[in-house]
Amino acid sequence: MAAVQETVERVRAIDVDAYKYGFVSPIESEVAAKGLNEDIVAFISRKKGEPGWLLDWRLEAYRRWLTMEEPRWARVEYPPIDFQAIHYYAAPKTSPGPRSLDEVDPELLRTYAKLGIPLVEQEILAGVDKPRVAVDAVFDSVSVATTFKAELAKAGVIFCSFSEAVQRHSDLVRRYLGTVVPPTDNFYATLNSAVFSDGSFVYVPPGVRCPMELSTYFRINERNTGQFERTLIIADKGAYVSYLEGCTAPRRDENQLHAAVVELVAFEDAEIKYSTVQNWYPGDSKGRGGVYNFVTKRGDCRGARSKISWTQVETGSAITWKYPSCILRGEASRGEFYSIAISNGHQQVDSGTKMIHLGRNTTSRIISKGVSAGKSQNTYRGQVSVHRLATGARNFTNCDSLLIGRECGAHTVPYIEAKNASAVIEHEATTSKVSEEQLFYCLQRGLSAEEATALIVNGFVRDVLQQLPMEFAVEAQKLIAISLEGSVG
Amino acid sequence: MLEIEHLSVTVHGKPILDDLSLSVKAGEVAAIMGPNGSGKSTLSYVIAGKPHYVVTSGRVLLEGEDLLALDPTERALKGVFLAFQYPIEIPGVATMTFLKTALNAGRRARGESDLTTPEFMRRVREASQLLKIDLEMLRRPLNVGFSGGEKKRLEILQMALIQPRMAVLDETDSGLDIDALRIVAEGVNRLREPTRGFLVITHYQRLLEHIRPDVVHVMARGRIVASGGPELALELERKGYREFEEEAA
Numbered sequence: 001m002a003a004v005q006e007t008v009e010r011v012r013a014i015d016v017d018a019y020k021y022g023f024v025s026p027i028e029s030e031v032a033a034k035g036l037n038e039d040i041v042a043f044i045s046r047k048k049g050e051p052g053w054l055l056d057w058r059l060e061a062y063r064r065w066l067t068m069e070e071p072r073w074a075r076v077e078y079p080p081i082d083f084q085a086i087h088y089y090a091a092p093k094t095s096p097g098p099r100s101l102d103e104v105d106p107e108l109l110r111t112y113a114k115l116g117i118p119l120v121e122q123e124i125l126a127g128v129d130k131p132r133v134a135v136d137a138v139f140d141s142v143s144v145a146t147t148f149k150a151e152l153a154k155a156g157v158i159f160c161s162f163s164e165a166v167q168r169h170s171d172l173v174r175r176y177l178g179t180v181v182p183p184t185d186n187f188y189a190t191l192n193s194a195v196f197s198d199g200s201f202v203y204v205p206p207g208v209r210c211p212m213e214l215s216t217y218f219r220i221n222e223r224n225t226g227q228f229e230r231t232l233i234i235a236d237k238g239a240y241v242s243y244l245e246g247c248t249a250p251r252r253d254e255n256q257l258h259a260a261v262v263e264l265v266a267f268e269d270a271e272i273k274y275s276t277v278q279n280w281y282p283g284d285s286k287g288r289g290g291v292y293n294f295v296t297k298r299g300d301c302r303g304a305r306s307k308i309s310w311t312q313v314e315t316g317s318a319i320t321w322k323y324p325s326c327i328l329r330g331e332a333s334r335g336e337f338y339s340i341a342i343s344n345g346h347q348q349v350d351s352g353t354k355m356i357h358l359g360r361n362t363t364s365r366i367i368s369k370g371v372s373a374g375k376s377q378n379t380y381r382g383q384v385s386v387h388r389l390a391t392g393a394r395n396f397t398n399c400d401s402l403l404i405g406r407e408c409g410a411h412t413v414p415y416i417e418a419k420n421a422s423a424v425i426e427h428e429a430t431t432s433k434v435s436e437e438q439l440f441y442c443l444q445r446g447l448s449a450e451e452a453t454a455l456i457v458n459g460f461v462r463d464v465l466q467q468l469p470m471e472f473a474v475e476a477q478k479l480i481a482i483s484l485e486g487s488v489g
Numbered sequence: 490m491l492e493i494e495h496l497s498v499t500v501h502g503k504p505i506l507d508d509l510s511l512s513v514k515a516g517e518v519a520a521i522m523g524p525n526g527s528g529k530s531t532l533s534y535v536i537a538g539k540p541h542y543v544v545t546s547g548r549v550l551l552e553g554e555d556l557l558a559l560d561p562t563e564r565a566l567k568g569v570f571l572a573f574q575y576p577i578e579i580p581g582v583a584t585m586t587f588l589k590t591a592l593n594a595g596r597r598a599r600g601e602s603d604l605t606t607p608e609f610m611r612r613v614r615e616a617s618q619l620l621k622i623d624l625e626m627l628r629r630p631l632n633v634g635f636s637g638g639e640k641k642r643l644e645i646l647q648m649a650l651i652q653p654r655m656a657v658l659d660e661t662d663s664g665l666d667i668d669a670l671r672i673v674a675e676g677v678n679r680l681r682e683p684t685r686g687f688l689v690i691t692h693y694q695r696l697l698e699h700i701r702p703d704v705v706h707v708m709a710r711g712r713i714v715a716s717g718g719p720e721l722a723l724e725l726e727r728k729g730y731r732e733f734e735e736e737a738a
Contacts, residue, residue, distance in 0.1 A: 437577050438577050444571050445565060445590075445647065445651070446562060447594050455590060462582075
């Protein structure tokens with residue numbers, strides 16, 4: 001209730017073209033030369049002091065990438081990307097690898113404070129009521145700080161930057177890297193494999209319930225910089241972890257490329273809950289600038305009764321191309337996908353999920369809520385595939401689209417295939433408009449058009465918002481309202 | 490309080506109201522009776538500012554201020570309240586949330602601070618009790634799956650919380666059984682005040698047995714064809730609308 005109230009307050013306070021996170025931080029960076037070749041790949045690897053096997057892995061991916069073509073099947077339009085005009089590495093100069101928060105550049109801490117992300121443990125520890133969230137902050141290409149490490153270590157949980165994991169837990173990284181999203185997977189995943197910079201690494205040992213929410217905040221700061229983070233999360237037998245990522249970028253007139261890869265592995269009886277609040281800069285009201293978000297996210301339910309759930313709130317980016325998926329290998333494993341995708345202005349969203357049922361009695365559930373406003377195009381693209389041996393597989397899909405105004409579009413593209421006759425697949429889809437009747441009813445009660453729209457949209461996405469960890473649901477709700485700014489005439 | 494002067498209105502090019510004049514004084518309950526299609530609901534929508542109703546001539550003033558120059562939100566904040574004949578469903582939005590948002594919108598417009606949750610709950614509980622509304626109902630999404638009676642009682646609950654200056658009730662009695670009708674009517678009667686005006690639109694005299702009007706207007710073919718005291722409603726019930734419709738023709 002209070003959240004809705006806050007939502008409307010925030011909406012009121014903001015003008016149409018304002019992207020709150022659009023500031024640029026004056027931080028000196030070390031930036032690799034523009035362009036991509038084997039030397040750059042080697043440079044990145046050397047910067048991170050990586051072992052030889054990882055450099056080879058990168059180079060192999062790079063060579064593979066040279067033979068691949070950009071996918072063009074999504075319902076998105078953009079001019080060709082010049083991959084030689086991008087910096088593939090940028091790092092704040094004070095790095096590498098601060099050992100404690102005291103070593104972090106104060107300007108960086110200020111940036112994160114501005115973003116509303118606490119990197120100071122004491123502050124969080126002091127507040128008894130505040131939820132405790134361990135944060136890994138990634139600035140351009142490197143991780144700048146990870147909080148609560150000591151406390152997590154006590155529970156046996158490893159939560160650190162990917163670069164650090166390569167140094168200190170090389171065996172784990174080597175065992176799992178690329179086993180869910182192989183380096184040959186697709187154009188952008190392969191590019192990422194060659195040049196990935198940093199990201200988070202999580203390992204939760206058998207039987208351990210991670211004692212707090214884990215969270216990573218990604219921030220692109222440098223101009224003409226691509227961000228290619230790589231995240232790897234492993235939940236061993238019977239483990240549980242809830243992880244949240246948030247993303248922002250400065251306002252820039254040119255487009256920024258973001259091509260991340262996320263791999264999740266869940267063993268027997270393990271559960272991974274992965275939530276995303278994606279708010280990359282969406283471009284201005286004329287459609288200039290904004291982040292191209294081409295992301296590959298996949299979870300592997302390797303063990304019996306394992307569970308992976310993706311929850312995403314997507315409000316940012318000029319283009320979103322993203323299909324968090326679950327491979328349901330283990331018997332009776334379960335995949336879930338809850339999505340809110342909001343598009344306004346000239347944003348283009350082509351997003352959805354894949355549920356690949358390989359094991360017996362596997363179940364999946366897809367709830368997708370698309371909200372389109374302005375001149376945006378919003379496509380849900382989802383695949384449910386039941387393989388020959390997946391006896392007793394079940395899927396339920398519900399795709400709802402809400403249109404605001406007359407110039408936007410909503411599209412639903414479901415692919416369903418069942419090779420086992422026992423499969424039960426349900427698909428429901430609706431498209432509705434914020435009706436004039438609903439708006440008028442709210443206005444008659446004294447709400448402004450913005451307040452009314454925020455209220456109606458929040459109602460529409462409520463089922464999914466409830467899936468988010470509590471402390472982020474409120475934030476997401478505000479974000480939704482802000483991103484719909486100016487959508488009602 | 491409310492002055493409607495020579496109002497003509499078309500909807501999608503079709504004339505619905507034709508040179509209609511009417512006034513409601515502060516403290517007065519004015520009833521409008523009329524057959525289906527006489528333009529009663531149109532009148533209520535035009536007062537509240539619903540889109541697509543085109544005013545071709547005339548004025549609507551609330552305490553001297555030109556309502557037609559204001560958007561629907563502004564009219565609501567000036568004190569115009571419409572109890573809808575068919576209240577609208579908003580899925581996923583808890584009724585309680587809606588009530589609080591609406592109530593605080595009004596408070597802010599008056600420069601007051603938001604209600605605290607306990608104070609809000611106290612008011613809701615009190616008003617709900619009088620209207621025999623179960624608080625459980627208010628946790629459900631707004632009007633979704635509500636019975637006709639529940640929807641109408643909720644309209645009156647909103648009116649009781651918002652405390653408007655000028656309330657327009659559009660066929661609030663339709664779809665109500667006699668017990669619900671009594672509860673709703675009592676709800677309205679409790680809000681009668683020397684500073685508040687009511688325009689009660691109804692098809693039947695039945696409602697007016699419970700909400701005693703000060704004035705009764707008969708509407709036919711988009712205009713007021715007869716006005717009188719409460720006895721006019723009884724006469725209408727006896728004679729039917731036909732005679733008045735013929736007069737208007």
